[in-house]
Each structure stands twice: as C-alpha cells, then as structure tokens.
Amino acid sequence: MNFNFERKNIDFVKHRKKFFILPAIVAMIGIILLSTIGLNLGIDFESGSRVEVMNEEGSFTEEEVQNAFEAAGGYEPDDITLAGDDHEQAHARFIGVLDQNEIAEIQTYFDEEYGAEPSVSTVSPQVGQELAMNALISVLIASVGIIIYVSIRFELLYGLAAILALAHDAFFIITVFSITQLEVNVPFIAAVLTIVGYSINDTIVTFDRIRENMQKAEKLETFADLSQVVNHSLLQTLARSINTVLTVVFAAGAIFLLGGQGIQTFAFALLIGLVAGTYSSLFLASQVWLVWKHKQLERQRQKAAAKEAEA
C-alpha cells in the first residue's frame, strides 16, 4: 500500500476561492445559529435541580430510576448517577429549576414506591460556566503565544494563518453542535481543546514544509511561483496528512462506535473536529497564507520601486 501524490497533478491552489466558500458558509450559518437557537447547554452550564432518591428496599439501576421519573409524572432527568455503596441511592439532575408542585409530585411518588422522600436542591452553574470561560480565555492567550512563537521560528503570517485554521476548526465543531443540538457538557470542551491541539500540530507541519521549500526556491517573483511552492509542499506532506488523520480517526472512531452512550457525543465532537482540521490544513491555512504572502511581497516591491523612483 502506498500513496504517491507527489507525481500526481493535484492543484490545491487553483481552486482556492472555492475552498474558501465552504468555511465562509459554515461561519455564517454558525453565527446565525449561535445568535438564535444557540447551543443545547447541558447540566454543567445551566442552573437546574438535583433530586436525590433513596431505595429503602434494594438497589437502583439507571433504567429503573429513569422509568420511575417517567411514571411519577413524565419527568425526564438529564443525567442520572447512581450512588451509595450498593447503589441504593441515585442522583437525578434536571436542567431548569423544578417548581413546588413538581417537587411535591416527585416526592410523593418516590415516597410511596420506594419508602423514602427524595431531597431536592437547586444547582447553580457557576462552576461549569467558570470552567468554560477559563477555557476560552486560555485558548485566546495560547493563540497569542502561538503567534509569537511562530513569528520567531517562522514568520508572523504563518502564525496568523495557523490561528485562522485553529479558529475555523473550533468554530466548525461548535456550529455542528448548534445544528444538531447535541448536548454541550464539560467533555465537549475537552474535545474542542483536543482539536485545537491537533489543528496547531497539523498546520505547523505543513507550514514547516512551505518554509523549507521557500528557502530552496530559486525565484519567487510571480504569484505562480509562490503557488507552486505551496502546492508542491502540500503534495509532499499529503501522504503524512492523510496517514496521521487516519490513525487519529481510528482511535476516535473506535470510541464513537464502541464507547457507550456517555462517551459517544464526545467522540462525535472529535471526529467532526478531525474532518474540519484536515480540511483547514489542506484547503485553507496554506492558501490563506499564500494570498497574504503574495500581497506582502507586492507591497514590498511597490515600496522598493517607489524608493527607486525617488532616488
């Protein structure tokens, strides 16, 4: 088995404007959706109620608790965790605060069925919100750090393009979660952070090759020269890009298919992010860099020409 791309005639640069359309559409949809229906925030980020039920007669299973709440008056807990040494207790969490009547209904039902009155408390989402806020701020600070590091090791434009790709990937996952209205919890944040990490890694590897080929290039005068360097670099790293994403997809895919309910959403976010990450490093980051770099070279040339004219 072998991928042999270098000799194939694939042009990643010619159709760059078409490549930019897709992210632009996704970004638009994302902005519209987020400002209207938003995300389906889970119990980590919304205030809610927590009901602790006891089973005087034996132990609970999650399904049993689910059914009991259904029977009590059609309640659907957003999360059920078993507790106690023999699972004689369970914690059910609801998004949104239950009112007095609802609490009374639940309490009566469980009292009659299981011999103990459940206790109900309200849960405030401060801690989860702070976690999400901190994660966001950290990513912003990290982005600045990455730009600085890349500017030192590479050049400022590479850093900016890398951050654009990173933002694209993270925003893509958020948009998909807004479209599907899948629940957003703390593991979702971890998935987004994972993709951020993957995205940086992926983009830098491609940029490293562009940097190397730029140094080797004999003439870099026209846009065609530049795009050739970029296209050649993308082709040279294509086998690596595909193989790397495939291996990570193996891991995330296995968890998605076999990991059980609680983990599926998380693995789904990872998979979506990997698709976005691959797209951005093949069709977005380098092309954006190319456009910017070309403008930069143009400007330098004009300045030089202006100077010469003065002299």
Place this chain on the structure above:
Amino acid sequence: MVQKWRILAFFMIVILLGGLISQTAMSTAEDTNLGLDLQGGFEILYEIEPAEEDQDEVTEDMLNATVSALNQRVNVLGVSEPYISIEGEDRIRVQLAGVEDQQQARDLLSTEAELTFRDVEDNEILSGDSLEQGGAGINFDQQDNTPNVSVTLQNGEEFGEATEYILENFDPPENRLVIWLDFDEDENSYVEEMTQEDPEFLSAPTVSEPLYTSNVEIQGDFTLEEAEFIAEVLDAGSLPVEMEEIYSNAVGASLGEEALDNTIYAGLIGIALILAYMMVYYRFMGVIAAVTLTAYIYIVMNVFNWIEGVLTLPGLAALILGVGMAVDANIITYERIKEELKAGRSVMSAFKAGARRSFTTILDANVTTILAAGVLFYFGTSSVQGFAVMLIVSILTSFLTAVYGSRLLLGLWVKSRIFNKKPGVFGVKESDIREL
C-alpha cells in the same frame, strides 16, 4: 558485511521492553486512579457559614472564593479533577475520585486554614492575614531532625511587635506565643489545652527576646504528614467560610456504569487498528512504530500514576491526541526517509537525512502544542487542567519515544547494513526511485 550484533541488540531491547511491560502492565493499570466520570468516587455536601463574626449572610462571592480555595487544596497539581458545585444558597458539594484516605481528604477540605498567634489568655495578637501567600514550607530541625512548619510573614515588623507585646505584658512562665490553626472562640482555650497530652494548638513557644523576623518556625512535634498537611493548607489559602459537613456518600460513575469497560475496550481496538495500519503502510518502519507506540503508552500511564493523576474523559482525550502526535512524529520521519530514498539516496544516508530533517518539523509542532497546553494548565480549572497535564506528559513522552526511541531502534537495523540496497523494506518501489 552485515553487523549482526546490532540486530541482536534490537531484539534484546524489544524482548526486555516486552518483558517489562508484560510483567508490570497489570499493576500499572491497577494503580491508575480513575475519575468521577469513569469510575465514581465519594462526595461530601457542606453547609457554609461566614467565618467572620460580623457577617451573617453567605454571599455569592464568598461561595465562589470557597470553591476556588477548595479546588486549590484538592488539586495541588491540577490532576485530581474534583467536581465542585454550588447548590442552593449556602451549600457546596465536593466529589472526589481516586482518594485513598477519605478522612485525610475531609480534613484537607474543611479546615479553614486560619493561622493565628495568641497570648496565653487567647487574645489574638497576629492573624493569618499577615502571612505571605505561598510562603509556607517544611524545615527539618537541626538537632533532632523533626519536621517543622515554616511560615513567611509579609513583614517582620509585625512579628517583632507581637513578641514585644508578650514580653511587656506577661512574666515567665506565661510569656508564651500560642500558635493556633482554626481557633474556635467558643471551644478552645490555651489554659484548658496546655494540660492535654495532645493539645489543639500547634505550639506555644516561650518568648525570651523580641524577634524582628519575617520567617517563623513552628515546632510542634509534628509527624511529617502533619507538617506537610499544615504547610499545604496554609499555602492553598484560608477559607473565607466555615464548612459544616452535612453528609458524605459513595457516588457511581457519572458517565454510567459501563463507561469504563466500554472505553477500555474501544481504546484497545483503536490502538490495535493504528498499529496494524502503520505496519501495513510503512512495512518494517511500521513495526518499529508499533514498538515505540507501545512503549509510549506504557510510559505515559506510569508517569501519570507517578504524579498521582486521576484519569478522566478529558484526560483520555489528551491521551488520544498524544497517541496521534506520537504516530505523527513517526509518520513525519518515515515519510522523510521515503522521500530521501526516492530521491536516490542510499538506505543509510536516507535514514540519516530523514531523521535530521524531520526533527525540526516535529520539534516546532510539539513546542507549539505544548505551549498551548501550558497556557491551558495555567489558566484552566479542573477538567481543563487535567487535560493539559495529560497533554504535556503525552507530548514529552512521545517526543522521547517517537523521535529518539524510533531513531535508536531503526538505526540499529539500518546501521547493521542488512537493508543496504533494499528500499522495498521501507515501502519504496524501485520504479519510484529517481536516478541521481
């Protein structure tokens, strides 16, 4: 001439590694503390009251400050990932995973960590507010080598005045500076405690001269654990509130009871697929990758256990990213070697050039990611921190195994010259090789 000893050395390394892993993998797995989401843990519900007498209401700020102080205490390295939530007006629920000593965890959580210096009549002369944050530590006594707790005051002047005050107002044997942790006005008094065998106060040294110093040593006949505990809670900062335990309980895995088995099973399948793919695509080099990846996972889990990490779903995500980056480092190197082979270099020189040229790529990619992970660790809270720690451990380990490990193992074969003129072993067809 084929140098057989190098190939022999390769097999020795692989056999040793395989032996080590097969012997200790089970205990490594057993030692791994699993998080609340995968395995559950225990929880304590606290009721909060303001610590200061003049306040009678618990404010939101107070609750938030308490949560972050609690986070600090249980999460010294950012790897324990406690789940702390605010409930109702004045309750805080703390869930902990992977705790061996529940009583110690309770003490650590509920102490107010309010250090006070008092006279023998229990009047406060100096409060814990004058402590320098992060200035507490342990010193060993020079004479009998018992551990002392050392604290740093914000200025030495205050402590000097406190000692002057004792000297002026008390005659021997009452000239003592009594040091308390969590003094309770209603219950504690020096006069009562001094006759006890194990008094509630930390220590009560005699003051014989004014001491103008900002470094104070507390000699309290501590065991090492006690001294470490006191230094730790003093460093994590005092709680602005008093916490009353309402109840504690065992909690199950928040992702469901099957979460753990499913995740392990899925993870093993995922890794098996990765290894199989690498071996099919990169042939012999894929075998090397399989060896280094196995070593990578083994080392990461051991390091993670060593820093007493608690593995949660976010940690697992970081581990997957780490596997991805470790595989990536291998792939980058192998692709480079293949490129060099196709350019017509000999196996030996393609290996050397490939290893050298791929190095900066991998380095830059790793440094950028580790930079991001470092920021996440510094600014993040619980889950985000846990993620970051695992990511940092993963990247450092993958750098070691995928760059140096891979190079060493592959180098043994290449340098043995057994592959000379056999680019097919590396998945490069003769027809793809350009003539020089």
